[in-house]
Amino acid sequence: MKKNHDLKPLLLTPGPVxxxxxxxxxxxxxxxxxxxxxFEGIFKHTKTLLKKIFQTDQEVFIxxxxxTGAMASSLLNTLSPKDTVLAISAGKFGERWxxxxxxxxxxxxxxxxxxxxxxxxxxxxxxIDKNPQIKxxxxxxCETSTGVLHPIKELAALTRDxxxxxxxxxxxxxxxxxxxxxxxxxLDVMIGGSQKSFCLPAGMSFxxxxxxxxxxxxxxxxxxxxxxxxxxxxxxxxxxxxxxxVSFIRALHAFxxxxxxxNGLKKMIQKSEQLSKMTYLxxxxxxxxxxxxxxxxxxxxxxxxxxxxxxxxxxxxxxxxQVMLGGGQGKLKGRIIRVGHLGAISTDDxxxxxxxxxxxxxFFDPRMVTKKIL
Amino acid sequence: MKKNHDLKPLLLTPGPVxxxxxxxxxxxxxxxxxxxxxFEGIFKHTKTLLKKIFQTDQEVFIxxxxxTGAMASSLLNTLSPKDTVLAISAGKFGERWxxxxxxxxxxxxxxxxxxxxxxxxxxxxxxIDKNPQIKxxxxxxCETSTGVLHPIKELAALTRDxxxxxxxxxxxxxxxxxxxxxxxxxLDVMIGGSQKSFCLPAGMSFxxxxxxxxxxxxxxxxxxxxxxxxxxxxxxxxxxxxxxxVSFIRALHAFxxxxxxxNGLKKMIQKSEQLSKMTYLxxxxxxxxxxxxxxxxxxxxxxxxxxxxxxxxxxxxxxxxQVMLGGGQGKLKGRIIRVGHLGAISTDDxxxxxxxxxxxxxFFDPRMVTKKIL
Numbered sequence: 219m220k221k222n223h224d225l226k227p228l229l230l231t232p233g234p235v236x237x238x239x240x241x242x243x244x245x246x247x248x249x250x251x252x253x254x255x256x257f258e259g260i261f262k263h264t265k266t267l268l269k270k271i272f273q274t275d276q277e278v279f280i281x282x283x284x285x286t287g288a289m290a291s292s293l294l295n296t297l298s299p300k301d302t303v304l305a306i307s308a309g310k311f312g313e314r315w316x317x318x319x320x321x322x323x324x325x326x327x328x329x330x331x332x333x334x335x336x337x338x339x340x341x342x343x344x345x346i347d348k349n350p351q352i353k354x355x356x357x358x359x360c361e362t363s364t365g366v367l368h369p370i371k372e373l374a375a376l377t378r379d380x381x382x383x384x385x386x387x388x389x390x391x392x393x394x395x396x397x398x399x400x401x402x403x404x405l406d407v408m409i410g411g412s413q414k415s416f417c418l419p420a421g422m423s424f425x426x427x428x429x430x431x432x433x434x435x436x437x438x439x440x441x442x443x444x445x446x447x448x449x450x451x452x453x454x455x456x457x458x459x460x461x462x463x464v465s466f467i468r469a470l471h472a473f474x475x476x477x478x479x480x481n482g483l484k485k486m487i488q489k490s491e492q493l494s495k496m497t498y499l500x501x502x503x504x505x506x507x508x509x510x511x512x513x514x515x516x517x518x519x520x521x522x523x524x525x526x527x528x529x530x531x532x533x534x535x536x537x538x539x540q541v542m543l544g545g546g547q548g549k550l551k552g553r554i555i556r557v558g559h560l561g562a563i564s565t566d567d568x569x570x571x572x573x574x575x576x577x578x579x580x581f582f583d584p585r586m587v588t589k590k591i592l
Numbered sequence: 593m594k595k596n597h598d599l600k601p602l603l604l605t606p607g608p609v610x611x612x613x614x615x616x617x618x619x620x621x622x623x624x625x626x627x628x629x630x631f632e633g634i635f636k637h638t639k640t641l642l643k644k645i646f647q648t649d650q651e652v653f654i655x656x657x658x659x660t661g662a663m664a665s666s667l668l669n670t671l672s673p674k675d676t677v678l679a680i681s682a683g684k685f686g687e688r689w690x691x692x693x694x695x696x697x698x699x700x701x702x703x704x705x706x707x708x709x710x711x712x713x714x715x716x717x718x719x720i721d722k723n724p725q726i727k728x729x730x731x732x733x734c735e736t737s738t739g740v741l742h743p744i745k746e747l748a749a750l751t752r753d754x755x756x757x758x759x760x761x762x763x764x765x766x767x768x769x770x771x772x773x774x775x776x777x778x779l780d781v782m783i784g785g786s787q788k789s790f791c792l793p794a795g796m797s798f799x800x801x802x803x804x805x806x807x808x809x810x811x812x813x814x815x816x817x818x819x820x821x822x823x824x825x826x827x828x829x830x831x832x833x834x835x836x837x838v839s840f841i842r843a844l845h846a847f848x849x850x851x852x853x854x855n856g857l858k859k860m861i862q863k864s865e866q867l868s869k870m871t872y873l874x875x876x877x878x879x880x881x882x883x884x885x886x887x888x889x890x891x892x893x894x895x896x897x898x899x900x901x902x903x904x905x906x907x908x909x910x911x912x913x914q915v916m917l918g919g920g921q922g923k924l925k926g927r928i929i930r931v932g933h934l935g936a937i938s939t940d941d942x943x944x945x946x947x948x949x950x951x952x953x954x955f956f957d958p959r960m961v962t963k964k965i966l
Contacts, residue, residue: 229623234838237623245839246620249603249611249793251916282658282795283818286834290818299815321817413835419623421656421795421837441673443695444657444664445818460660461787463795464608465619542625 225540230571232362232391232517232544234413234420235561241417244472245465252464258456260471265453267474268424271393271415271483272408274400278426279450280470282463285390285411288423289318291445292386292407293354296431298439299323301353304345309333310363310547311388315356322440327352333550334364334509334519339372346376346383353434354384354406359392363547365510365519365556367396371403378404384431390414390423394483395490395516395560406431412466414516415486417473417561422466490515493559493568500572504579504586509554517544519554520575523586528552531578538581539574599914604945606736606765606891606918608787608794609935615791618846619839626838632830634845639827641848642798645767645789645857646782648774652800653824654844656837659764659785662797663692665819666760666781667728670805672813673697675727678719683707684737684921685762689730696814701726707924708738708883708893713746720750720757727808728758728780733766737921739884739893739930741770745777752778758805764788764797768857769864769890769934780805786840788890789860791847791935796840864889867933867942874946878953878960883928891918893930894949897960902926905952912955913948 229236237245250257261280268278281288297303303324305315308331319326327349331337346352355377359370370387377385384406389398393408394415400408406428413420427435427447435447443449449459477483497518501508509519522528529552532545544556557571580587603610611619624631635654642652655662671677677698679690682705693700701723705711720726729751733744744761751759758780763772767782768789774782780802787794801809801821809821817823823833851857871892875882883893896902903926906919918930931945954961 227622227624229625231625234623234625234835242620242622246616248601248616249608250601251603251605251608252794254910254916282656282661284656284834284837287656287818318817321820322815411835419837419839420626420835421840441696443692444661446695460658461608461785461794463658463793465793466795536628542628 227540227542228567228570229542230558230563230567231542232556232558232560233411235417235558235563237417237419238562241469241473244469247465247468250464252462253457257462257464257467261462261467262456264467264471264474267471267478270478271474272400272410272424272426273398273402274408274426276401276426276428277454278424279447279453280458280467281423281425281445281450282458282460283423283445284420285388285409285423286314287445288409288411288425289314289388291425291447292409293318293322293324294440294442294445295447296384296386296407296427296434296438297324297353298437300325302327302349302351303354303356304329304342304349304352306337306342306355306357306368307331308335308337308364308366308368309361311358311361315388319356334366335511336366336368339369339376342373343376352383354386356386357388359387359389359396359398360514360516362391362517363550365513365517367510367512367514370398370405374403374405377406381430384434391516391560392514394486396514397487400426404428412470414560416470418466418469422463422470487515490559493563493565494518496565496568497557497559497572504576516560517556517558519556521554523583526579526582528555531555531582534581535574535578539577541571541574543571543575601914601916602941602944603916604932604937604941605916606930606932606934607785609791609932609937611791611793612936615843615847618843621839621842624838626836627831631836631838631841635836635841636830638841638845638848641845641852644852645848646774646784646798646800647772647776648782648800650775650800650802651828652798653821653827654832654841655797655799655819655824656832656834657797657819658794659762659783659797660688661819662783662785662799663688663762665799665821666783667692667696667698668814668816668819669821670758670760670781670801670808670812671698671727672811674699676701676723676725677728677730678703678716678723678726680711680716680729680731680742681705682709682711682738682740682742683735685732685735689762693730708740709885710740710742713743713750716747717750726757728760730760731762733761733763733770733772734888734890736765736891737924739887739891741766741884741886741888744772744779748777748779751780755804758808765890765934766888768860770888771861774800778802786844788934790844792840792843796837796844861889864933867937867939868892870939870942871931871933871946878950890934891930891932893928895928900953900956902929905929905956908955909948909952913951915945915948917945917949
C-alpha cells in the first residue's frame with residue numbers, strides 16, 4: 219500500500235512522544251559551551267524544576283544515557299556484587315530488571331505476574347519476610363509493555379521503615395502522567411527518561427536517591443565509573459562529570475519552565491487521566507477489552523480479538539492514516555495495541571488516533587464496527 | 593565588564609564545536625519512532641558512512657553516552673577484572689584512562705609524560721617486553737587537554753602482530769581532523785564522540801573493534817549490561833538495544849551524507865591542518881610558544897607568558913569579543929589557551945578568534961602586541 223503523504227504523521231506510542239514546537243526550536247539553538255556561566259544557570263534551574271516532577275527534595279541527577287543506563291546506575295550505585303534483589307516481572311521491562319541484575323552478578327529472586335497483571339503487595343510482603351537477605355525490590359511504576367500500573371505506594375509501605383531494603387522504581391513511562399509521591403510515599407530510587415513525559419528525544423535519563431539509598435551508596439562495592447553518582451555530585455555546582463548534552467538540557471529547561479507557573483505536574487497528570495478515560499470509553503463502544511489490570515493512565519493497551527493480526531493492523535494504520543500506535547512486544551507481538559497518553563498529546567490527537575484505529579479494525583473485520591460508531 | 597551583545601558568539605574550543613545550520617535544522621525535525629522503517633534506513637546508512645570516518649571495514653557502534661561512556665565500554669567489553677593495562681598519561685584524558693582502569697578493578701601500569709609532551713614508542717616497546725602480562729594499551733590520539741598528538745601509528749606497530757595485547761585509542765578529539773587509519777595501521781579499539789568533528793551536541797559516542805578485539809570480547813568477564821557491545825550487535829539490523837536518540841542520529845546522517853560525495857574526510861583533515869598552520873603562524877608573529885610537542889592539527893595549545901593570567905584573559909575575550917576559547921585544565925589552569933580546529937570552523941572564524949586573542953593580550957600587556965601586528 220502506498221503511504222498517504224497528505225496527512226501529518228502522528229506519533230501515539232508510549233514514548234518517544236511528539237515534541238512540541240517550542241522544544242524543537244530550543245533543540246535548534248546554536249551550541250554554547252557546557253562550562254560557561256550561562257549554561258550553569260540553566261542547568262541548575264532545570265534540576266530545581268525536575269524535583270517538582272519527581273515530588274522530592276532530593277537531588278535529581280541528569281545522566282547522559284537512555285533510561286536503561288539510569289536503571290544500571292541505580293544498581294551499580296547502591297548495591298554490591300552477590301547482593302540479593304527481588305525483581306518484579308510482569309512484562310518486558312520487568313524482565314529487563316531481572317536480566318540486568320543477573321548480568322551484574324546480583325542474586326536474583328524473581329516474582330512473576332502474568333503479562334498484563336500486577337502483583338499483590340501482600341505477596342511481596344511475605345517474600346520479604348521469608349527472604350530477609352533481600353537488599354532491594356526492583357519494579358516499574360508502569361510496565362510500558364503491557365500498560366499495567368504496579369502498586370508503588372503499597373510497595374513503599376513495605377520498605378520505607380526497613381533500613382535494610384530499598385525500593386527501586388523505574389518510573390520512566392509513569393512520571394509526569396501518574397501521581398507518584400517519591401518523598402511522601404518513601405521511594406528510595408526513582409528513574410525517569412527524556413523521551414516520555416519530558417517531550418524530548420530519547421538519550422537522557424534522570425535519577426533521584428532517598429537518604430537511605432545514599433547510605434547504601436556509601437557501602438556499595440560495585441566497580442563504577444561512567445554512571446557513578448558520586449562523581450555526578452558535581453551537578454549541584456551546575457556541572458556534569460563528563461561532557462554535557464547542552465541542547466537537551468536547554469530543551470528540558472524550555473519544557474519544565476512553564477510548568478512551574480501553572481501547577482504543571484497536576485495538569486499533566488489530569489490530562490493523561492482524561493486521555494486514558496477517552497480510550498477506555500472508546501474500547502467499551504467497540505467491545506474491546508483493556509489488556510492491563512489495573513491500567514496505567516500513561517498508556518492503554520487494548521487486547522485484540524484473536525482473529526485480528528495486530529502487526530498487520532498497526533502497519534495498515536501507519537500507512538493509510540499516518541498514525542503510529544504501539545504494538546505488542548515479545549510474547550504480546552500482534553496481540554495488543556498500545557495507545558500512549560504521555561507528553562504533548564492533545565485530545566484531538568487522541569481522537570484522530572482512535573478514529574484511525576476504528577477504521578483499521580473495520581478494514582480487517584467490517585462486523586466489528588457498525589455505522590453508528592463511525 | 594558588560595557583555596557585548598552586538599557580536600554573534602563564536603565557539604572556538606576543542607569541543608563542543610559550533611553546529612552548522614543544516615544540522616540544527618535536522619535537530620528540530622518532528623520526532624519519529626526508533627522502530628520504524630524510515631528510521632531504520634537512516635540508521636543503517638549513517639553507520640555505513642561512519643565507517644569512512646573511522647577508516648575501517650568493522651562495524652562502528654553508536655552508543656547513547658558521552659565519549660567517556662565509550663571509553664568505559666571499550667574496557668568492559670574486551671578485558672576482565674584484574675587484567676593489566678598500560679595507560680599512557682600525558683594530560684587530563686590520559687589520567688581519565690588511569691582512573692577508569694583503577695575504578696574497574698584492572699591492574700594499572702601508568703606511563704606518564706610531562707603534560708604537553710608525548711611518549712616514545714621505543715619506551716613503550718620496552719615496557720611491553722618487560723611486562724608481558726599487559727593486555728591493553730590505553731591512549732588518546734590527541735590529548736585534548738594539552739593538544740599533543742600521540743604516535744598512534746607507531747604504537748599500533750608494536751601491538752598489531754601480537755595477539756595478546758590490544759591498542760585502545762580514544763580518538764575523540766582527533767577523528768575527522770587527524771588522519772588515523774584504523775584498519776591499515778591495526779588499531780584494535782577506536783572511540784569517537786559526537787561533539788567534536790561530527791558537529792553535534794555532546795551525548796553520543798562511537799566505537800569500533802578489530803577482529804582481535806572481538807576475540808578478546810569472547811573471553812571478557814566484566815559484568816556489563818548498559819554499553820554491552822554484544823547486545824548492540826542488533827545495530828547491524830538498524831536497531832539499537834535500548835531507546836534511540838532519533839534526533840541525534842538524523843542530525844549525524846545530515847552531517848555525514850554530503851561528505852560521502854566530496855571526499856569529505858580528506859577535506860576535513862586538510863581544513864584542520866590549515867587552521868592549525870594559521871594558528872602556528874599567529875603564535876610566531878607574537879613570539880608565543882606552542883605548548884604541545886608535537887601539536888595535533890585538531891587543537892593548538894598556546895603557552896602564555898608567566899605574567900599573563902590565562903583565566904582572566906579568556907574571560908576578557910569572552911565578554912568583550914564574544915569568542916569562547918579553551919583554557920587550561922587541571923595543573924594548566926591559567927597557563928595555556930587552546931584553540932579548536934575541529935568541526936565547522938571557517939578560516940574567517942579562526943581569524944576573528946585570533947584577532948580577539950591579540951586584542952586580549954594587548955589589554956593585559958600592551959608591549960606584547962605592536963601596531964604592525966594589529
